[in-house]
Amino acid sequence: MQPLAQQIVAGIRDAAGQDAVDQLPSGLRALATMPELTSSDMDYIIGEILVMQKAIFCDLMPMHQAYVDGGLPALQEMADAGVFGPEIIDACRDIASGEPVATSPPASLPASPPVMRCFCTANSSPSSASGGTLCAPTAATSARP
Structure with missing residues (x-):
């Protein structure tokens, strides 16, 4: 590499x-x-990638479940609560429409896009019986590196 x-x-x-x-x-x-x-460097890099991969899963899973359970109105409720911004709900509407959409990014992206912050632990487990989830999202803003 x-x-x-x-x-x-x-x-x-x-x-x-x-x-x-x-x-x-x-x-x-x-x-x-x-x-x-070194191989130790590669181990660290792979570990960081796995952490990022888990964070992506934690960000997307609550949105996926909300859509499965309640469709676009459930996603709109999340957007109204400030969990994510208008760009995300607009993209969800575009996807749900089934119509082809533009694939190029907007000319101007916000400097600090809203994201869902997810607090997952290695010991957490979903509890479908109690309606719990693996990840508990909260509204947050992430600064770009």
Whole structure:
């Protein structure tokens, strides 16, 4: 992975200069400049990816369950409560319509998009009998790195 990161950074530097390289994700730049990537480093990276994957699941699962149980009105209720912003409910409506939609991102994205913050633990388990869920979302705002 490191040689590929080095090639990407070098290619961008050659084509567009250091200012363009400075706009690349910090992780890519770090990977390209690390003296050596060890198996312990890879274990850490994989662990971080798994944590992010779990966070994505925790963000999406309550929305999925709300849609299954109550359709768009349930998602609208979540949006009205501030769990996520209008961009998300608009996207949900677009998907539910079954009509083709634009695939390009909006020209201007908010600097700090609203997201659902999920507090999951390795020991938590769903309790369908009590109606509990694996993840308990709360409204939050996440700053971009």
